[in-house]
Amino acid sequence: MRAVQVTEFGGPEVLTPAEVPDPEPGPGQVLIEVDRIGVNYADTHQAENSYLAPSTLPLVPGGEVVGRTAGGKRVVSLLNGGGGYAERAVGPVAATFEVPDGVDDLNALAMLVQGATAWVLLRKNTHLEPGESVVVHAAAGGVGTIAVQLAKAWGAGRVIATASSEQKRNLALELGADVAVDSRAENLTETLREANGGKSVDIVLDMVGGRTTDQSMAALAPFGRLAFYGMAGREAPEPVKPSSLLRHSTAISGMWLPHVFRLPGNVFGTALTELFDLVRGGGLRAVAGGEYPLAEARAAHEALRSRGTVGKLLLDPRK
Incomplete structure (x- = not known):
């Protein structure tokens, strides 16, 4: 073959x-x-x-x-x-x-990995609560485009998208982001706070690494959560000291999708069923x-x- x-x-x-x-x-x-x-x-x-x-x-x-x-x-x-x-x-x-019928090849594949990743990040890693602010890095990418839609649908108070071009930022806004900022901003910490009305942010979804991770962590509010699920920039962030987490009451977690299959119950199947239902109902699209x-x-x-x-x-x- x-x-x-x-x-x-x-x-x-x-x-x-x-x-x-x-x-x-x-x-x-x-x-x-x-x-x-x-x-x-x-x-x-x-x-x-x-x-x-x-x-x-x-x-x-x-x-x-x-x-x-x-x-x-x-x-x-x-x-x-x-x-x-x-x-x-x-x-x-x-x-x-x-x-199921009503889900084309594009959406079937997008929901299998990107959709399930966004679902797990918001539901399991960061435990999104209604009204919280959510930063989605690489918001025009596979996971990002779905995470923006899910965060908005699940009651996020403010969805802040980051992307490297005006075209990508406009796409994130079309998908429901409240504001979109340049991911290349020199001081990303302050840029994220400004985008959140001058306040620190509650949740960050990050697959970039390097300074993006470092400056996003500095933008977290008390009890804020950053979920790290990739390193597309191929640059490692600075090591995190537990004392720093304690000082700011923040949480950092990692997520690799295959580990979801080790959870009790059919978590992956539940996520995929919910995502497919949203696609069929017109509430989510790849x-x-x-x-x-x-x-x-x-x-x-x-x-x-x-x-x-x-x-x-x-x-x-x-x-």
């Missing part, structure tokens, strides 16, 4: 179209004929072996697909260890979910970031790493 393979770790240049054997499902797995493939920022880390879960070569990257089972059921699946950049993929039954032929996965990664993209990127294995 046609796939994209990595035989040496590195940047987008290592993504190479190839013919590889069809995957064989084992116990607890299902074979999926792939219609669309989701492209995530984590895929760029997987290709260079800098992801939280180490990779082994040769590697077919990609962690999510939407398609059909042998019985014709339309499903979306969160893959284990890659294998998504291909015409066929094997997904764990426990992480494969039926896609933003299309572009669709690339499978053989052009390298171009998709280059666009994603340039941080010039918005919304959700897809690959089409039929092209």
